[in-house]
């Protein structure tokens with residue numbers, strides 16, 4: 059442990075499992091006091107208990123981030139327990155596939171609520187607390203689908219695109235308060251959510267796992283790959299970084315070929 063975020067108080071949403079849990083775990087290992095927010099009570103409590111058992115500081119707050127009052131209570135709980143708020147990781151996301159024809163109004167609203175309304179609510183309550191703390195860092199977990207088109211991710215792509223511009227707007231609006239806001243794009247992570255979704259679509263999960271071997275560095279990304287970047291963005295090492303996009307995907311989004319250079 060190198061204490062890169064020592065004593066910073068950080069909320070991580072959707073941290074009962076997957077990428078969010080990896081982020082919460084690493085932040086705690088680097089000295090942060092972590093508030094895990096999730097709608098899964100048992101898993102969320104277990105995640106916080108696991109971090110405490112490993113010597114870190116963490117509490118769990120049962121939260122549905124699509125509900126404004128829950129997000130207000132989340133920020134209040136963090137400040138009540140740890141005295142301030144320095145960081146917010148808007149990690150909650152939901153990525154069900156649907157084409158335009160398959161997308162109903164209800165589906166559209168549900169996807170937009172989980173992926174972007176959630177961040178709006180959390181920022182709305184976290185920013186005043188960060189202003190009181192003299193600054194802060196917000197990390198929005200985005201997706202390559204927020205930058206590039208995918209015909210079977212109509213609502214998800216729109217939501218993650220909106221999240222990107224929310225990131226940039228907040229970065230500009232609150233920079234003078236020393237509040238930074240960045241957008242981080244994980245690569246392909248075989249998280250619990252990704253596996254459950256693949257299974258619900260009748261896909262062969264082992265075949266999907268095997269596809270990691272085709273990536274540039276021979277594997278899928280892990281929650282820890284994303285967490286390293288989050289630690290940097292929450293830490294003071296990134297004090298000049300805001301409104302930026304980070305890709306943690308072994309070059310997947312920028313390389314159109316993968317071959318050995320021959321002179």
Ligand SMILES: NC(=O)c1ccc[n+]([C@@H]2O[C@H](COP(=O)([O-])OP(=O)(O)OC[C@H]3O[C@@H](n4cnc5c(N)ncnc54)[C@H](O)[C@@H]3O)[C@@H](O)[C@H]2O)c1
Pocket residue numbers: 071072073074075076077078095096097098121122123124149150151152153172199200201202243244245246247248249250251252
């Ligand atoms: N897995 C990938 O390959 C991948 C790639 C790019 C981006 N992402 C993004 O990374 C983030 C995390 O993805 P993941 O794969 O770890 O997902 P996951 O489904 O494994 O975990 C998501 C967590 O969010 C929680 N959650 C969902 N809705 C909630 C709500 N309304 N209120 C509170 N908690 C809620 C779930 O209970 C769960 O613990 C998402 O924003 C996703 O869009 C994932």
